Amino acid sequence: MSAEKNKAWRNDAHAKVTGRAKFTDDLKFARCLHAAPVYSDYVHAKIIRVVTEDAAKAPGVVKVLTACDVPGTNRFGQIIRDFRIFADDKIRYHGDVVAMVVGETRDLAIRAAALVRVEATPLHAVLDPEEALRPGAVLVHEQHGSNLVNTHRVRRGDIDDGFRQADFVIEENFRTQTIEHAYMEPEVAVSVPRPDGVIEVCGSMQHPFSTRRFVAACLGVPLSEVEVIGTPMGGGFGGKDDTAAIVCARTALAAKLLGRPVKMVYRRDWSIRESYKRHPYRVNYKMGVTKDGHITAVQCKILADGGAYCSVTPWVTWRSTVQCCGPYVVENVHCDTQGVYTNNIVAGAMRGFGSPQMNFVVEQMVEIAAKKVGLFSIEFRRRNMVRQGSVTITGQKLDTHKVAMDEVLDAVLKETGYEEKLAKCSHGKSATDELYGIGLAMSYRGVSLGAEGVDFCAAIINVQPDGSILLEVGVHENGQGAESAMSLLAAQELGVSLGRIRYRRASTSTVPDSGTTVASRGTIMGGGAVTLAARELKQKIAEAVCEKLQCAIADVRFANDRILGRTDGETISFDEAIRQMFQTQRFPHAFGVFRAPRVSWDEHTGQGDAYFTWVYGCQAVELTVNKKTGKVKLLHATAAHDVGRAVNREMVRGQFFGGMAMAAGYGLHEEINSKDGRITNLNLNTYRIPRAMDLPEMTALIVENPDPQSPTGAKALGEPTTEILAPAIANAIYHATGKREFALPIKLSAQPEELPEEECRL
Amino acid sequence: MRLHLNGRELEVAEAVGERRLVEFLRDELDLTGAKNACDIGACGACTILLDDEPMKICIKRVKDVAGHRILTIEGMAAPDGTLHPLQQAFVECGAIQCGFCTPGMVLVAHAFLLKNPRPTRDQIRKAINGNLCRCTGYHQIIDAIEEAAVHYLGATAAAARV
Numbered sequence A: 001m002s003a004e005k006n007k008a009w010r011n012d013a014h015a016k017v018t019g020r021a022k023f024t025d026d027l028k029f030a031r032c033l034h035a036a037p038v039y040s041d042y043v044h045a046k047i048i049r050v051v052t053e054d055a056a057k058a059p060g061v062v063k064v065l066t067a068c069d070v071p072g073t074n075r076f077g078q079i080i081r082d083f084r085i086f087a088d089d090k091i092r093y094h095g096d097v098v099a100m101v102v103g104e105t106r107d108l109a110i111r112a113a114a115l116v117r118v119e120a121t122p123l124h125a126v127l128d129p130e131e132a133l134r135p136g137a138v139l140v141h142e143q144h145g146s147n148l149v150n151t152h153r154v155r156r157g158d159i160d161d162g163f164r165q166a167d168f169v170i171e172e173n174f175r176t177q178t179i180e181h182a183y184m185e186p187e188v189a190v191s192v193p194r195p196d197g198v199i200e201v202c203g204s205m206q207h208p209f210s211t212r213r214f215v216a217a218c219l220g221v222p223l224s225e226v227e228v229i230g231t232p233m234g235g236g237f238g239g240k241d242d243t244a245a246i247v248c249a250r251t252a253l254a255a256k257l258l259g260r261p262v263k264m265v266y267r268r269d270w271s272i273r274e275s276y277k278r279h280p281y282r283v284n285y286k287m288g289v290t291k292d293g294h295i296t297a298v299q300c301k302i303l304a305d306g307g308a309y310c311s312v313t314p315w316v317t318w319r320s321t322v323q324c325c326g327p328y329v330v331e332n333v334h335c336d337t338q339g340v341y342t343n344n345i346v347a348g349a350m351r352g353f354g355s356p357q358m359n360f361v362v363e364q365m366v367e368i369a370a371k372k373v374g375l376f377s378i379e380f381r382r383r384n385m386v387r388q389g390s391v392t393i394t395g396q397k398l399d400t401h402k403v404a405m406d407e408v409l410d411a412v413l414k415e416t417g418y419e420e421k422l423a424k425c426s427h428g429k430s431a432t433d434e435l436y437g438i439g440l441a442m443s444y445r446g447v448s449l450g451a452e453g454v455d456f457c458a459a460i461i462n463v464q465p466d467g468s469i470l471l472e473v474g475v476h477e478n479g480q481g482a483e484s485a486m487s488l489l490a491a492q493e494l495g496v497s498l499g500r501i502r503y504r505r506a507s508t509s510t511v512p513d514s515g516t517t518v519a520s521r522g523t524i525m526g527g528g529a530v531t532l533a534a535r536e537l538k539q540k541i542a543e544a545v546c547e548k549l550q551c552a553i554a555d556v557r558f559a560n561d562r563i564l565g566r567t568d569g570e571t572i573s574f575d576e577a578i579r580q581m582f583q584t585q586r587f588p589h590a591f592g593v594f595r596a597p598r599v600s601w602d603e604h605t606g607q608g609d610a611y612f613t614w615v616y617g618c619q620a621v622e623l624t625v626n627k628k629t630g631k632v633k634l635l636h637a638t639a640a641h642d643v644g645r646a647v648n649r650e651m652v653r654g655q656f657f658g659g660m661a662m663a664a665g666y667g668l669h670e671e672i673n674s675k676d677g678r679i680t681n682l683n684l685n686t687y688r689i690p691r692a693m694d695l696p697e698m699t700a701l702i703v704e705n706p707d708p709q710s711p712t713g714a715k716a717l718g719e720p721t722t723e724i725l726a727p728a729i730a731n732a733i734y735h736a737t738g739k740r741e742f743a744l745p746i747k748l749s750a751q752p753e754e755l756p757e758e759e760c761r762l
Numbered sequence B: 001m002r003l004h005l006n007g008r009e010l011e012v013a014e015a016v017g018e019r020r021l022v023e024f025l026r027d028e029l030d031l032t033g034a035k036n037a038c039d040i041g042a043c044g045a046c047t048i049l050l051d052d053e054p055m056k057i058c059i060k061r062v063k064d065v066a067g068h069r070i071l072t073i074e075g076m077a078a079p080d081g082t083l084h085p086l087q088q089a090f091v092e093c094g095a096i097q098c099g100f101c102t103p104g105m106v107l108v109a110h111a112f113l114l115k116n117p118r119p120t121r122d123q124i125r126k127a128i129n130g131n132l133c134r135c136t137g138y139h140q141i142i143d144a145i146e147e148a149a150v151h152y153l154g155a156t157a158a159a160a161r162v
């Protein structure tokens, strides 16, 4: 099968559709022990003593571990080392784990976990981020000195001058909620002590390399003594980082101490209780606009509740800051962002990473502004949006790639027949019980890590003597099809059939540490490395066969499993070329490294080339609101995203649909509820993610403008697809009901009959 | 106690009857296709078919299924490994991402198509509504079920039975 034709190809589809794929809990090991975490009922408390004696004596219990048993470091984190393997000094949120029971079976471990007692002095729980910042507030981390985790800012132009130029100034406050990733597979890990002293870890985690760092630090051993093995994972969405790595580290600790394999399979309620979430935001947003529809100034204050530990709050809020004006050019910007510690559930990375919150704000603000100045909302967007050569609010000139904002917007307008449908919106009035609305939102998004991290990635192509190919890349399969995309790219670049390529079971011990598969960087970074490795390999093969083909090295080409010289000249099969290489003592082995182009950032002014490239997206949604019940029904959703290049079309479509579905849940259904800091909806019956009947039919419009800085041309799509449907829904609801919604999730009650006259088109 | 499992007959001790079915299949028989994602019957990841009807087995015991015909995902493909047309459609339509929901989805869809081989997309939505998928937005899963439906019609219907 050629790589071109078979667009839905996945290397793991067969195993997954037959139930043979082995996820972590499906793996079995002889003499395996099972572990269960122990929580306390405190939300904020000073620990006096963790009493484990009774649990240790319970039937089937082998050991109860606490912070005292950690030989290495008990505290770590990617930015601030405040996360604990086991709570040591204090309990800082309801999901803090104080101990872990290891037993002969999972049931026995769970039963004994109830026998662990915590003696502690309760402290006032800080549950409101604004309260957390008040002088004299109770501190979540005393040694940190305050509850402020981080700040970011943008200072551009002169904000006072910007507002003076404005004819209107609009100010609104928005709130977004805490949501759960709700990957279908809860956290799970199994660690196996090997005879050579290495601890092998399989687990449902997104980042083998950061997991290895966590595990090695916890055990107090060098990185080389821990091998993290990539294992099929039942969904991540950014959520299987810190918490998942800690779950791995706890099993590794037990395996190391007890000399037996140890598995820990999380129950859903533990997963929701302990794992980090999407940050809830409070945003105050002030926008100045002129009569002719130009945005002159934006002032915004962003407050993000990071919960009990830092996790990646500084990075998440950085993206919010950089993208605080959406895809619009604004000359005068003053943005202040704060990430805050509280005793709430920890907040960290989640697909979208700080942009869904801001887009919910910005994409409603532009429509409010358009209405104020009496302009069609699309026209208002066109007057302000980024175009080729525009300069962003952080001073970055968009000229290294095609700026496709208008292209994606036009694609959605055309596909949906937006203008005609907008004219039909109910705006609070309809003859039937249903109010109809259509709405739209758009965004641009910086690709990959940006100025927040070191960004490079490796790939290894190792051709075997018979011409079969082993491929290995430093990005992790998160269920999104990364391995398949990498294999397709290798096959395309080498001009060989896919059947030759075997993606190696990923291991941290064989490929260099290439960072984390976050920020939608899998395809662009991993794909870049694969393409560069394939090019290096072709060069080596060309050197070996050019004599036989009687041509210059530069003339050697690769297609259809053959190697070609000049037109009409001789050709040689791929297998034959490889055989010759081995005979002449050359290894057909290549190592490719893709380094992201340089980015820059000045923390003081909030100016710089924040990301090396950007993607552009637009989504629209049609819906009805039932006047009597307030129930929202989504009728159809349409998305256009510039993905650079679609490597695997069906998989690209899958990212569109999955992202939009998640955003629909964000907009309408999902919210982590808690009472006094304790989460109350701990399973999937009460934490409601979208079901098939909640979702509409969807249309995916793939726009391709290959990026010159990406060796494959591909950019990103995992996250952009998740970040704009919620504001599109909010705008559609406005066009249906005539009322703005400023908080997520949008919960409507029965709609009053009377509404003032308004013009729907605005 | 007798179990009719994926076309095989299995004799199990009475005492086993009290065990949770999902654990029994996964731990004792190594049929790990059925996943456990919620423990309370809320997600469908553990779905099997009992006499062609979907059943969430995280809330069932072994004795609940004794004497009935059980189909798990491991019994869908032909013995030689050839995929069932419905499985093939899942692969081709891009209906699989992380794959954790896939076994349950395939089985629910199979039960549905046996009864309704000419479904509308809305009927398909209703049929899979009890099975959660966080990755796909269901779109391509519905495509796959729609595409596979013809295999459940008329002369070819017998082949769709497993």
Ligand code: FES
Binding pocket: B035, B036, B037, B038, B039, B040, B041, B042, B043, B044, B045, B046, B047, B056, B057, B058, B059
């Ligand atoms: S695991 Fe059985 S329904 Fe969720």
Ligand code: FES
Binding pocket: A184, A234, A235, A479, B095, B096, B097, B098, B099, B100, B101, B102, B132, B133, B134, B135, B136
């Ligand atoms: S494919 Fe991941 S949950 Fe359905």
